[in-house]
Amino acid sequence: MNRFTSAALGALLLTVALVSCAATPQGAPSPTPDPPKPSPTATAEPAATPTPSAAVEPACDTIVSAGTVQALTDQGWTFEEKEFVVGGVTLADGLLCFWADYSVASDHGQLYGWSRISAEDATAAQTSLLGEGWTREDGPDGIYITENPQFAMGTDEDGYGMTYLFGDGWVKFADTRQGLILIEWAG
Numbered sequence: 001m002n003r004f005t006s007a008a009l010g011a012l013l014l015t016v017a018l019v020s021c022a023a024t025p026q027g028a029p030s031p032t033p034d035p036p037k038p039s040p041t042a043t044a045e046p047a048a049t050p051t052p053s054a055a056v057e058p059a060c061d062t063i064v065s066a067g068t069v070q071a072l073t074d075q076g077w078t079f080e081e082k083e084f085v086v087g088g089v090t091l092a093d094g095l096l097c098f099w100a101d102y103s104v105a106s107d108h109g110q111l112y113g114w115s116r117i118s119a120e121d122a123t124a125a126q127t128s129l130l131g132e133g134w135t136r137e138d139g140p141d142g143i144y145i146t147e148n149p150q151f152a153m154g155t156d157e158d159g160y161g162m163t164y165l166f167g168d169g170w171v172k173f174a175d176t177r178q179g180l181i182l183i184e185w186a187g
Helices: 003-021 066-074 119-131 178-182
Strands: 078-082 095-100 109-116 135-139 142-146 163-166 170-174
Touching: 109 178, 119 135, 119 142, 119 163, 163 178, 170 178
Parallel strands: none
Antiparallel strands: 078 095, 095 109, 109 170, 135 142, 142 163, 163 170
16 A cells, blocks of 8 residues: 555544544534535636647647657657658648657658648549559548558558548548558648
8 A cells, every 4th residue: 555545544534533533412412504505606618629720730749649649759759751742642731750769770660641632632642542553442431542462561450551541632641551540630
């Protein structure tokens, strides 16, 4: 038992002992205090939680969840921003983030990307990727374009490697399809 728990337990036992000693003698009426009257207090309105895109510009440490950033930085990892190119289409406003421990020579790291994208650029990027042997799956969140698993350097437990998710006006990227869930930026 730690010191705080022992002290709290001791205080509780002392309070119980004092209360039992202060009991009124039998037959003597015990005064009943008036119930406390609530005093008016001002309550603050809950602050509106801004969406990430309204609060700040997308950055490598804001497009993924705070828990992901914490886990990566706790490992000593930092990020480098790279140019975000999807199927030959350069997305000037996009971010491709490579998280790794840059203090050691290694190819071990994690990739996350996000960008706004026009319908025309999305079509061109998807057409190019599919022409290179990537596969397409339609899902409830959008269109998934995944690299051919034969050529994947790494895959998730479902066998998916690098994957793009195209939504309405945006595209996300991760080095595995499961990694896409860590990208929270809504744009």
